[in-house]
Amino acid sequence: MAIVDDIRAAMKAAMKAGETERRDHARVVLAEFQRLPTKEVDDARAVKILRALAASEREMLKARGEERSGFLDFVEEFLPRMMDEAEIRAWIEANVDLSAYPNRLQAMRPIMEALSGQADGALVKRVLSGM
Structure with missing residues (x-):
């Protein structure tokens, strides 16, 4: 399954479970994909967007003096594992x-x-x- 499909599935599951925060995180990410000129988002493009969202969130957290957020955890859940x-x-x-x-x-x-x-x-x- 493609990353975009995984995020949509996570949003649907969150809606069914009543997890509004997780649902909202998925909506933000899916909205970023919708901003692209093409509506088809392959995994490579999705990873690039997710990395940008994660970097932006880390900067905001650093400015606020925080380390983690639910949104950052959500985004990192869909990123491929990095090699050590x-x-x-x-x-x-x-x-x-x-x-x-x-x-x-x-x-x-x-x-x-x-x-x-x-x-x-x-x-x-x-x-x-x-x-």
């Missing part, structure tokens, strides 16, 4: 010939293209610097 440092290191060792690059950090572009949406760029950079 050990997984990134193992993937690089198995798939990238670092000797082909004069500088290890020059491998960032192909690595990030291959791991798009699965790994944080800052973490990948830290792993490459430590290899």
